[in-house]
Amino acid sequence: MKKTDFSRAGITRREALRRAAGTGALVSLSTLAGFGVTSAEAAEEALGKFPKHPKWKFVFVNHVTTNPFFVPTRYGAEDACALLGCTYQWTGSEKSIATDMVNAMNVAISAKADGIAVCLVDLTAFNDPTDKALQAGIPVVSYNADAKGNNRLAYIGQDLFLSGKGLGARVVDLVGEGDVVGFIATPGQLNIQPRLDGAKEAIKESGKSINLTEIATGPTVNEELSAIQAYYAGHKDLKGMFAVDAGSTQGVAQTIAANSLQGKVHAGGFDLLPVTLDAIKKGDLDFTIDQQPYLQGFYTVMVLFMYAISGGLSGPADINTGLKFVTKTSVDPYLGAKNRYEGSSSEEKALTRSGPI
């Protein structure tokens, strides 16, 4: 049998193939090993002065995962995770469906997450999963919405009832007397219902004759606008239109603008969607209330990280992310530049300010 060309180099074809296979195997093995080494090192990286720790994974269970309000929350969680060498998963329900959120929490427990953060929008649905997680050694904190009777370790968010009372007091100041409407996306849900309850309480305490009607608008921004416009069309003698969630506030702003009601009808709400901020600048809305959603992601990750790195000795602390009224006189900085902290841009940029505070 004639030998192949390889014989010129001094090796047979079989030998050449064997060498090629061997080299290929070595290369792939080293790549795998390389992967292994790299990921192990990244997982055990020491950041700042913290000791080496595994790349912990925190699961955020949310009730409206695709709602624009939570975009800065996700940025906050992302930034904190990058800072501390952890990762997070953003899951839950798109339309405030409690069974989906409970399922997501249970899967996080099975996946042995290193921490779970959940919006407690229902009074009892999350009690069993929280207890199960704590029993399995997984810390659970709540963010954005809290519920009495749940065994979570801490709550990071706005004090909802008090913020509602703040809203109610502002309504009393602006309107004085007459019919007003309070729009709420999903009645009964614990991230927004307490605000409306607080508003009603504050109005009652003031003793003024203001008649507040509660109207539900829906969990997605599109349907909220339609609901608000439809309500106004049937109630043109309203003195004030107020809302307790981001989407409804935006809808109120758009309705006021569409019907040219500036100055004739008072309006205000919560959160800082871009449409809302523009409306405050134009005068369509009298005020909005900032609950600093970025911090609800950022501080939550810090709490869970501290719990993990200290072996459970430290970490949980209730953090009130604030109740700040934003009005025409204070809205300019928010409109200044699109930024990550309000969710309008994903760019990492340091902002500057000047003048007294």
Add this chain to the structure above:
Amino acid sequence: MPESKSEPERNKRPGLLGRIGRSLLHSREASIVIAGLILVIYFQSTASAFLSPGNIANLAAYAATTAIIAAGEVLVVICGEIDLSVGQVYALAPFVMFYAHEAGAPYLLAIVLGLAVGIVVGLVNGIITVLLRIPSFITTLGTLFIINGFTLTISGGFPVQPQANPVIVTIFGGTPFSQIIWAIGVTLLFQFILVKTRWGLHTIATGGNLIGASEVGIKIARIKIGNFILCSVLGGLAGILDAFRISSVDPLAGGTDIMFMAIASSVIGGTLLTGGSGTIIGAFLGAVVLGILKDGFTLSGVSAYTFDMILGGAILLTMLVNVHLSRLRAAGGAK
């Protein structure tokens, strides 16, 4: 004669195990089982917690109530109709149960009253579709909105918490184990009804050949209305089970999402949307496959934004495997 002597020998050759194996592989559901097994192997290899007892309980939660609703949908789809309102009955029935209990009824009676809502809704759907001759798609679209509005009105939009004694809660969906038992029980019962009783035979006949069936003397109206009732009652049962599972009755529960998942499970499992042919065991397996996909991807850490894209792609891939396996089975099994 030589042939007669060799006949019994030829028939004896496959053996009992071989015959069972061959009949299983030739069954309509074989392809979805294989697709499901491939998914289980994939997820177990990427997330080792997939087959842990805790996660199997999660799988049950994802799949059980969808499977129960799908059983009802299969019956309706086989006789040539569709029921879009079943997701709303899922939300309404637990509310009726809660308010009946508040009015003083013991929980067992309240549950029966909740299921009775399904009977009423099914009757309305059936009568409007059959006697008023409105296409079931439109009928159930209308009742979908009516029931949704009704649920929101009687509840004021607020979720409520059912407080039943632990025995009732455990039996009616409080634990994943009880949910699995209900799902399997409903599936087996209705598969039996479909293939072994006259009702099932008449349902298939109605869907397969409407004119022929009525010529033969089958009471079409009764079959269709009856199947609408069965579908709505199963929807109500699923709603009550989930209400006890999360101990919360929510007006936003269910809706078009779970209805769509139930219909998708039926189709994935082998029921034809055109009617005349279907399998409830297939729908159960379809619900399990959808549950495996959702649970597996959440377990692997996929976040909400990319989740839907990946889920959609996975459903298409799974159906690709399913359809091609069916083709292979059909081609290879022709004897």
